[in-house]
Amino acid sequence: MEEDDQKPQLQVAAAPPPPPAAEPTELAYIPDCIIEEILTRVPAKTVFRCMAVSHPWLSMLDNRRFFQKHHSLSSARPLVVFSDPLGGKANRILHLYEGRTSSDFEPRTRSLSTRIDFPDIARGRCTFLHDVNTLVTSCKGLVCWATHRGAGDVVISNPITGEYVLANTHARGRNSLREVASVFIGLGYSRRTNSFELLKMTLGLLDPIDFTMGWYPELLALGAKSSWRPAGEASEFDFSRKVCDLVNVDDGTVYWRYKEEPSICSFDFDRTLFRFVDLPEFEGPALKTVSLGVLDSALCVSFVSPDDSHVELWSARTVDNGGAHGVGTAWKKLYHIETVTTMLENSGRVWSRGAYQPVMYVEANKILMHDWRTNFLMYDEDNKKTRYPI
Template structure:
């Protein structure tokens, strides 16, 4: 029915339908819709909406690539993320999104390295040995306060990791400090809490020291699963691998014995359980899963086929994640601008599909500038979008 100009017979959608529609939109679109109205802004920035969006993000993992860009005195981080496609088409090239973190004052992003990523929040180690928390989705970076333990000696080296306490809905930072001259020397541990305010004003609690004089040397990536932070380590040069387990809620740290006669290469979240990608003395690769953390019971769920082991070594593949359909994801770096993902089906014991990731046009523009210093930093297949504001 036609109406006169100025009349509006359109019926507005119920609020619950509007919220349902908004939760299914990409993060970048949501940030634009914040300006639509005060009501939409209030919805999108509410804690309940952020939690609903995060629940959906778990089902939409992304492939994330990070670069450090230096142009004169200005430095910034450049992230590219792409959906992990379930398609069988081997020629598929995913749509790539850019998350450009501009120059952030005195924060230097040169020689920046990932520590780990949890719920879309990334811990980064900087050139000057400081650390920051970063959310590529919201393009925010905040500095982590220095752990006083690292300054007790001029030769101390520090690592930091981000963990998430599921019971109290809190992010915490674990700091480990050891003497640079003692590779397997005593490690001092401290923890602080990242408190995210309702108005976006985040702050850190004071550092709390605990678990002193534990001897080990970190050997693998860090991973946070169900409120527990894990990373591989060794007590001394020829010892068996151990896994450092830090319960983020109770702030208790344990050293778990790992696997006999196999060396840890990388930790992976396999269907919500800790798993270890390992190699034995015969250069055979396998995947172990932690069935019972309290009793430290492990089971071998896969021995990779000899043909894939040869492919892994020849193409210099890197394991970077797992799917809910019993597939392990490996990545091959073709160039700075293109990657290929290999999906290894654990049930069929073969490569089920190969997915091309390319089209990093924005990076290509930066790369052509001879005055820019560009450094590829890290790759993750377990990134998720998180719209929480730091």
């Protein structure tokens, strides 16, 4: 017993008291609905940073509904850029860039981070004339183009959510004329039917007796089990040539142009009406320097003078005189931009030769354009001597 009494006694240390609970911050008392409403009005980069704050914020922000609402309220207009615009690779890679101010478009701050891969799936027989229209058209947040190797398939994508569908371009209607070839034009929106529609120009057999051939527009409504249907008549014109310009205006009209042509082709989705629009009278005959764009939801045309000393920007306004065919176009000259720089301006850099496509107003009287080399350039109308080559 004495030996047992001499053994060291084990001492059990008491467990440390639990740390005091962290006091809730002021953010914890703000309802999630209010936080979500605030974050729908901040830049996308800020939203991504807020996702790392906590798991509740991550679950609140990382959903399709929030991003759709954020995009609808955003003051930025995203630019969609293809890594391979001519479709030479198996996939087209889309980059989405969000810019709000002129500094966002400078090389040191501009980055193409969002990336979406689109498969180029070939199915069915080829009906579209390849390489006639390799351009991308956009309408109310959707982008659309004909696949390069897709045997006539058309891709319609929402770049905000990354969703896309392949439209079947071979669904023929019961009343469709016999199709020989067709040229895909683009996507448009009809306010009359409240639906998105695809437009193509079709070369078909008009008279089976004397084998008369002619072009006519055809439409395919999206979101319904429908087929291509004739939509009016097209004037005698060769639509098989390569399209060099293509824009979609919010009034429900798509415009496109061919090289060396003094007029623009247009299609009104509300009236299902095809017509020509004459270009304004420029100070020179060089049609190769003409480019289409959209400014303030209106058709805009830029023209570079033959000696490249200035750029003219013109805006079009549709005049409705009543009736299905009572429409016209009135042109207004917006800006006369001098493009000759001195050694004191931009270190003697001059504007590149060729066409300049107006893209959008970034800030008040600051116009974002890009040239035929797809280089971005900013012009400040308030300070006419300041240019921002990008």
